[in-house]
Amino acid sequence: MTTTQEKPTHERARESRHGPVAQLLIAWSPLSVILVAYAVAGWVAGPIDVDGPGPHTNRLGMPLHVAAPARADEELFGAVPSVWLQARLVDGSPHWYDAVAALVYLTHFVTIPVVTALVWFALRDRFAVWLAAVLSFTAVGVAGYLAYPAAPPWMASELGVVGTVRRISGLGLDYLHLGPLDTLVTSGQAGSNPVAAMPSMHAGSALLVCLFLWPVAGRAQRTALGVYVGAMALTLVYTGEHYVADVLAGWVVAGVAVAAGHLVRGSSSGAPSRRRRSSSSSLSR
Numbered sequence: 001m002t003t004t005q006e007k008p009t010h011e012r013a014r015e016s017r018h019g020p021v022a023q024l025l026i027a028w029s030p031l032s033v034i035l036v037a038y039a040v041a042g043w044v045a046g047p048i049d050v051d052g053p054g055p056h057t058n059r060l061g062m063p064l065h066v067a068a069p070a071r072a073d074e075e076l077f078g079a080v081p082s083v084w085l086q087a088r089l090v091d092g093s094p095h096w097y098d099a100v101a102a103l104v105y106l107t108h109f110v111t112i113p114v115v116t117a118l119v120w121f122a123l124r125d126r127f128a129v130w131l132a133a134v135l136s137f138t139a140v141g142v143a144g145y146l147a148y149p150a151a152p153p154w155m156a157s158e159l160g161v162v163g164t165v166r167r168i169s170g171l172g173l174d175y176l177h178l179g180p181l182d183t184l185v186t187s188g189q190a191g192s193n194p195v196a197a198m199p200s201m202h203a204g205s206a207l208l209v210c211l212f213l214w215p216v217a218g219r220a221q222r223t224a225l226g227v228y229v230g231a232m233a234l235t236l237v238y239t240g241e242h243y244v245a246d247v248l249a250g251w252v253v254a255g256v257a258v259a260a261g262h263l264v265r266g267s268s269s270g271a272p273s274r275r276r277r278s279s280s281s282s283l284s285r
Helices: 009-014 020-045 067-077 081-089 096-122 124-147 153-158 171-175 179-190 201-216 219-238 244-269 273-284
Strands: none
Touching (some): 067 081, 067 244, 081 153, 124 244, 171 179
């Protein structure tokens, strides 16, 4: 008799007493921790008055960093890449590359839920590993926001620390005639934590997905994953959302998170074989 452990993951999913919609909600439920973590980070950053007479520290007493990330990019490239790119590509009108950048930027908000669903239904045996990686990624990234509140390039430009940089992550939506979506994005950005720049969770999540799916991806899929990571990094720098230093920090966080996921996998694979045999025999009876 075939046991539950011996059946393919997709067959076990079909045999669940929950329907696919209920299963999807179950798979997504742990992601609510991400929303809570971001809400806490926003509350901690709340007292920071960026350009006014108010405090320049968060509720933990950590000061706002404006010049240091820009100087890091200047040390790496001899100039601030966001300033350099926008000086050559931004002329006040949306272009096709702005549309590409806007679409790439927006994928960040759906990538984690989509991959979570994919892993739940198609790679169920790796779901715990994926969940550990995502939650570790969130914990380390949000800790970075709390310990190092940092101004993104567009804010540093408004404060006169770097050259002209506009926040144009939604500019390409006008090119695609998606003005209402641009309004929604702008509204969401206005209500988000403006000093959550270091590390870049946009860049980090793209690499997190790439590293996690890499072992089970084919050649074409790996190429697409690599292109996505690069496109996200370039988009964030070009649109003024992040410095290259932020992107690199996000990649480091993604690496730490994947390592945490491997620890979970190693722990589960190292469980006593006696327990697995006992469970199998009980299911066979």
